[in-house]
Amino acid sequence: MKHDFFKTITLESLIDYIENPEKDHSSRIVENWLNADPENLNFFLKIKEAWLNRADLNDLRRENIDKDFDNVLRQIQALQTAKSGKTSASAKSFSMRLLRWAASVIIIMASAGIAYFIGRAQGSAPVKADVVYNEMIVPIGQRSQIVLSDGTTVWVNAGSKFRFPSQFSDRKREVWLDGEGLFNVAKDTSKTFYVHTSDLDVKVHGTVFNLKAYSSEDIIETTVVEGIVSFEMTESKAEKSKDIFLEPNHKAIYLKKESAIITEELKREVKEPLKPLKIIISEPVKVEPVISWTEGKLIFTDESLGNILQKLERKYDVQIIVNNGAINHLKYTGVLKHVSIEQALRALQMTTGIQYTIKDNIITISEKKEKI
Amino acid sequence: MQDQELFLWSRVMEDDSRAFEILFRKYYPVLCLLSKRYTHDMTTSREVVQDIFIYLWEQRKELEISTSLKSYLSAAVRYNSIRRLNDYHKVIILTDKLPDNSRELHDHLEYAELQTSILEAIETLPEQCRKVFIMSRFDELKYSEIAQQLKLSVKTIEAHISKALRLIQAHMDKTMIGIFIAWLYDLLQL
Numbered sequence: 078m079k080h081d082f083f084k085t086i087t088l089e090s091l092i093d094y095i096e097n098p099e100k101d102h103s104s105r106i107v108e109n110w111l112n113a114d115p116e117n118l119n120f121f122l123k124i125k126e127a128w129l130n131r132a133d134l135n136d137l138r139r140e141n142i143d144k145d146f147d148n149v150l151r152q153i154q155a156l157q158t159a160k161s162g163k164t165s166a167s168a169k170s171f172s173m174r175l176l177r178w179a180a181s182v183i184i185i186m187a188s189a190g191i192a193y194f195i196g197r198a199q200g201s202a203p204v205k206a207d208v209v210y211n212e213m214i215v216p217i218g219q220r221s222q223i224v225l226s227d228g229t230t231v232w233v234n235a236g237s238k239f240r241f242p243s244q245f246s247d248r249k250r251e252v253w254l255d256g257e258g259l260f261n262v263a264k265d266t267s268k269t270f271y272v273h274t275s276d277l278d279v280k281v282h283g284t285v286f287n288l289k290a291y292s293s294e295d296i297i298e299t300t301v302v303e304g305i306v307s308f309e310m311t312e313s314k315a316e317k318s319k320d321i322f323l324e325p326n327h328k329a330i331y332l333k334k335e336s337a338i339i340t341e342e343l344k345r346e347v348k349e350p351l352k353p354l355k356i357i358i359s360e361p362v363k364v365e366p367v368i369s370w371t372e373g374k375l376i377f378t379d380e381s382l383g384n385i386l387q388k389l390e391r392k393y394d395v396q397i398i399v400n401n402g403a404i405n406h407l408k409y410t411g412v413l414k415h416v417s418i419e420q421a422l423r424a425l426q427m428t429t430g431i432q433y434t435i436k437d438n439i440i441t442i443s444e445k446k447e448k449i
Numbered sequence: 450m451q452d453q454e455l456f457l458w459s460r461v462m463e464d465d466s467r468a469f470e471i472l473f474r475k476y477y478p479v480l481c482l483l484s485k486r487y488t489h490d491m492t493t494s495r496e497v498v499q500d501i502f503i504y505l506w507e508q509r510k511e512l513e514i515s516t517s518l519k520s521y522l523s524a525a526v527r528y529n530s531i532r533r534l535n536d537y538h539k540v541i542i543l544t545d546k547l548p549d550n551s552r553e554l555h556d557h558l559e560y561a562e563l564q565t566s567i568l569e570a571i572e573t574l575p576e577q578c579r580k581v582f583i584m585s586r587f588d589e590l591k592y593s594e595i596a597q598q599l600k601l602s603v604k605t606i607e608a609h610i611s612k613a614l615r616l617i618q619a620h621m622d623k624t625m626i627g628i629f630i631a632w633l634y635d636l637l638q639l
Contacts, residue, residue: 088618089611127564134568135587136491137478146473149499150466153506 082120086110095125099246112253112273115238118212209243215256218394220370225252228263229270232371235391236291257289259371262304276333277356278309286323287367295337299329300367308356321356328359328367340384375413375421382407382429386442393418400443404431454518462509473502476519478568480526482561487530497529527554563621570620574613581609 086107093100094107111118215221217236224230226244233239237256245251250270262270264283272279274290277297284304290297299306306323308331323329330343332353339351346359366376375392377385383405386397395418399405407429413421422433422440432445460468477498484494501522505512514521574582581599584590585606590598592606599606 083618083622087615088621089614092614123560123563127560127567130564131567131586133482133485133491134564134571136495137481137568139572142474142477145477145495145499146470149473149502149506152499152503156503156507 082117085113086117088124091121091124092128095128099248108251108253108273112240112255113275118240208246211241211243213239213241215239216394217391220373222371225250227265227268227270230261232259234258234370235394254288254290255292257287257291257370259285259287259368261285276310277331280307280309281305287364295333296339296343297331297333299323299331300362300364301325301327302364302368310354321358323358326361326364328362330357330359331355340381342380342384369412373415377409377411377413379408379410381405382409382425382431382442385409385425389418389421393421395438395440397440397442400441404442404444407431458514458518461506464509469502469506472518476522477502479558479561479565480522482564483523483557484526484530486557486561487527488533493533494530497533498526501525501529523554523558527557562624566621566624567617569624570617571613573620574616578609578613578616581606582613585610 090107094104098104107121111121213221213223213233215233215235215237219235221233222230223233223239223241225241227250229250231239231241231252233254234257237254237258239256239258240253242251245268248268250265250268251273252271253273255275258272260270260272260281262281262283262285266282270281270283272281272288274288274297275292277290277299279286279288279299281304284306285302286304286306287300287302288298299308301323303325306329308321308323308329321329328346330347330351332339332351332355335353337351337353343351343359346362347357348360349357351357363378366378369376370388370392375385375388383399386399386405389395390397409425409429411424411428413424416424418440419435422435426432426445430445431442433443434441454472457468457472461472480498480501481491481494484497485491488494488497505522571579571582577599581595584595584598585592592603592610595601596603596606
């Protein structure tokens with residue numbers, strides 16, 4: 078168990094969140110913390126369970142432990158007297174057994190009502206326990222579609238984690254994404270729809286947009302297909318949220334840090350220089366290539382091989398090693414649709430002048446040797 | 450076995466009931482919480498763990514503990530809690546159908562230890578602070594009700610609660626590191 082959780086959050090705010098999840102300001106801090114690391118969520122769930130089961134601790138208060146220890150001593154003594162041949166003691170132990178049997182009948186009856194009881198108890202607790210948070214983990218090499226309780230559909234791409242409630246609250250709709258997703262958000266102007274990512278919160282009412290926010294990557298990209306999208310920064314990062322609006326066929330690019338590697342493609346799409354911790358809106362872009370992953374299709378328009386190979390790794394669950402860094406800058410245009418990884422590589426080989434070898438799940442790419 | 454455990458156990462083997470009591474008080478809460486993960490009923494769990502301690506005393510001369518006392522007791526709790534379910538609930542749980550013991554037991558134990566560290570922390574709170582905390586979070590009294598009963602202001606009650614949570618956090622922080630090391634230690638002993 079990692080032990081440094083309390084360096085980033087206090088027990089008090091966690092418990093506050095468990096007891097009043099609707100309290101806005103502090104809940105945001107906790108939610109962002111939960112979002113920051115799956116380990117945090119894990120730890121939180123344990124704390125939550127422990128806290129909701131604190132009646133158990135009440136059973137184990139000093140007074141009860143004293144009582145139980147006395148009971149153990151009494152039984153040990155009873156056993157010893159029984160061994161030394163006194164029948165009265167064994168009669169006593171028999172009646173104890175009978176008593177226990179009676180107790181167990183009560184337990185059986187109680188356990189039949191457990192599910193009902195738990196449902197009731199949680200319903201009346203301050204925590205809205207009837208809302209269950211689901212986490213969908215889409216492995217590398219796969220993609221998945223889900224329909225949320227409000228009718229919103231979400232495609233979730235390979236290597237992503239998506240967290241959503243079984244039921245949205247009365248005031249807002251909130252989900253959490255680490256990875257890439259295409260959202261078709263059901264229209265409901267009274268309940269704003271939020272997608273929380275590691276650094277940015279995306280805020281919409283009813284739109285179609287693609288959000289690429291892998292916590293392992295330095296860049297968050299949002300591309301709008303339909304409707305309007307706006308943003309909020311996740312707590313204490315950069316300037317306070319000015320509402321930034323994004324229109325269809327535009328991409329918003331957010332760099333998490335200075336050292337983020339900016340691809341040629343991105344540089345082409347934006348006019349002004351990209352700055353870290355600032356949202357930059359692109360020139361109009363073609364949306365199709367951005368969302369083609371939902372159909373198992375990859376569309377590349379003059380895209381660098383470095384980028385393409387990264388997408389192939391995710392889609393096919395393979396590891397690709399490039400022998401010569403210069404290869405990454407080669408460009409490719411084309412559509413890969415319903416092809417195997419080998420067919421994809423062959424297509425690249427034909428037009429870009431690379432060659433590849435596959436061994437186990439590892440693909441090595443090198444420059445094609447010139448024919449003499 | 451760790452030194453302290455080894456010492457206490459050797460005393461128990463020589464019929465020292467005081468050493469037995471220390472072991473009981475040390476392990477009883479965490480074992481009850483562990484057992485509850487299987488029985489889902491604290492009364493049953495308390496019985497199961499008490500039976501184990503009775504057996505432990507009865508068999509003290511014959512028992513061979515090859516790992517640590519803690520590992521031995523955790524395994525015993527797991528086995529007997531499941532058996533108790535079979536006997537009383539007429540629900541048949543085949544032991545070999547359960548996920549292979551060590552991982553699942555480890556998870557349950559980790560959770561039980563987290564709970565135990567909260568319990569211990571509550572027991573070590575300053576008297577007034579503990580009283581307020583228990584009235585608020587166990588007896589579910591409102592701050593205003595507690596204030597009235599203890600003749601304190603609501604502000605003071607709030608401060609006590611906040612302090613209690615801070616102290617519990619500090620205690621958990623300390624023990625969780627301890628738990629982790631203790632667990633590693635146990636694994637290395639195996």
